[in-house]
Amino acid sequence: MSLLSMLFGEKKKSANVAKERLSLIIARERIDQDGPDFLPQMRDELMQVIAKYVKIDQEDIKFNLQKQGNMEMLEVNIVLPDQK
Amino acid sequence: MSLLSMLFGEKKKSANVAKERLSLIIARERIDQDGPDFLPQMRDELMQVIAKYVKIDQEDIKFNLQKQGNMEMLEVNIVLPDQK
Numbered sequence: 795m796s797l798l799s800m801l802f803g804e805k806k807k808s809a810n811v812a813k814e815r816l817s818l819i820i821a822r823e824r825i826d827q828d829g830p831d832f833l834p835q836m837r838d839e840l841m842q843v844i845a846k847y848v849k850i851d852q853e854d855i856k857f858n859l860q861k862q863g864n865m866e867m868l869e870v871n872i873v874l875p876d877q878k
Numbered sequence: 879m880s881l882l883s884m885l886f887g888e889k890k891k892s893a894n895v896a897k898e899r900l901s902l903i904i905a906r907e908r909i910d911q912d913g914p915d916f917l918p919q920m921r922d923e924l925m926q927v928i929a930k931y932v933k934i935d936q937e938d939i940k941f942n943l944q945k946q947g948n949m950e951m952l953e954v955n956i957v958l959p960d961q962k
Binding site: 796797813816818821822825862865 | 880881882883884885886896897898899900901902903904905906907908909916919920923924927928930931932944946949951953
């Protein structure tokens with residue numbers, strides 16, 4: 795299964811109405827866990843960049859933070875409002 | 879298979895030396911293909927944000943752009959230099 799279909803595949807089935815979607819994933823593999831966790835702050839700044847390119851409704855953004863061993867992954871899913 | 883292990887799993891086997899890694903994935907599902915392709919410009923701005931948080935050597939960045947139907951995905955893999 796490709797990463798692309800993993801990202802968008804499942805949601806597609808449940809969404810009958812075609813919508814544009816944007817997903818941002820930031821994943822970090824750390825060797826030592828003592829360092830600062832900058833992902834949340836970095837996420838906010840990344841969102842500001844994205845908002846320059848696409849119109850985003852705050853309520854259409856879903857965040858998901860996962861940790862697994864020495865890996866952490868922040869997933870941001872945005873349903874873009876209709877442009878037409 | 880989780881998205882996390884898909885992102886980092888394979889590389890781990892080939893890398894004997896432990897390195898910190900950061901991956902950024904921007905995926906976009908478009909309804910119509912006529913609109914502007916802003917991913918390359920957005921990528922550059924996102925990289926500037928990331929560079930504020932982690933030291934990045936330009937040669938340790940790998941970009942990968944995939945298109946599949948109405949989906950496009952930009953993957954950025956960064957091996958972080960040793961902090962110690």
